Amino acid sequence: MRILVFILFVFGCQIVNAQQVHHEMISSQGGTTTTANGHLVRYTVGQQSVTGTSSNGYVVQQGFQQSNWAKILEQNTISIATTVYPNPFVNEINFSFSTSPGDKISAYVFDVLGRLVYSEDIKNENNLIKLNLLNLSTAEYLVKLSSDKFVHSAKIIKK
The missing domain is CATH 2.60.40.3080 (Immunoglobulin-like)
Structure with a gap:
């Protein structure tokens, strides 16, 4: 049983390390829209780095890194x-x-x-x-x- 747990642990660590992304990913496809309630929603497709943030202005950025340049x-x-x-x-x-x-x-x-x-x-x-x-x-x-x-x-x- 210990060997099985050890093998699963090692396999799990390799999966976590496989999720590291290249640091130079800059652009993607996506857009920005405003809901009927006035909330700003930004969405992207194709970026490699996962992050999620929000601010007091109710701007929800979830799933993938959003462009802060806008x-x-x-x-x-x-x-x-x-x-x-x-x-x-x-x-x-x-x-x-x-x-x-x-x-x-x-x-x-x-x-x-x-x-x-x-x-x-x-x-x-x-x-x-x-x-x-x-x-x-x-x-x-x-x-x-x-x-x-x-x-x-x-x-x-x-x-």
Whole structure:
């Protein structure tokens, strides 16, 4: 009987270890809907990491990891073409603008969980700003640039 219990225990541990997922899964298919009661429901298909969270705002996120970037993204108040290069980058990434978005631009970098990992206020010089992100780990990030009249969000990848 002890041998059977031991075999089941070892087999069970292997199953638990088999559930580890790759840490770089970022996107999936899914959507967001609002119920008749006004509750926000987010659903995904295809993500590999299981999690469940909720907040005081009655947003239920159950089953699979939800994108936290949706609450960070905003719309531009004016139209300015923004070019991001190089992307992927090694240490430094550049943002060039078709017209001036203002003298001072605030840059915020978020990880895939929506956590702020870097922020800086940068002086706009000749419609170009550079971010030195040497201290960030190799991963995918969301960068949000904003000034008094401009907001831009972009996905960046650090090699």
